[in-house]
Amino acid sequence: MSRITKVQGTFMGVKFQVKPTPIRFDKIVDDRRNMLREWMKENHPKTYDKVINEELSLEDYDLDDLEALNSWRLDVDFRSEYCKYTADNCMKLDKPLADDIWKSDDLELGTLEEAWDFFTNRRQVPLNGV
DSSP: OOOSSOOEEEETTEEEEEOOOOTTHHHHHHHHHHHHHHHHHHHOHHHHHHHHOTTOOGGGOOHHHHHHHHGGGGOHHHHHHHHHHHHHHHEEESSOOOHHHHTOTTOOHHHHHHHHHHHTTSSOOOTTOO
């Protein structure tokens, strides 16, 4: 199975193509979101309570909450699992990456998020190509 329009690039020195988007990609999106929420619940319960409360607005969050929302990136084991899950679902890598690469502080998160955006159709391929 492949995409009609090839979206490809290089991630951590390895060539890849964005995988075709399955009709129920929402399940993958939900699983990824739940991974973050479970991590937040375990590591930052006060911020987690705010995240799941749909009645709160941005003004209800403080600087500690903002730091908590981004602190998953500092948890090497979680972020490697989360990023690997994301890549496994949206990228077809020419070769697997070693575990130490997934745990690296130099992991190319921007490239991974861009591939995810193409996979989930949040970003479209321009008419003149990528």
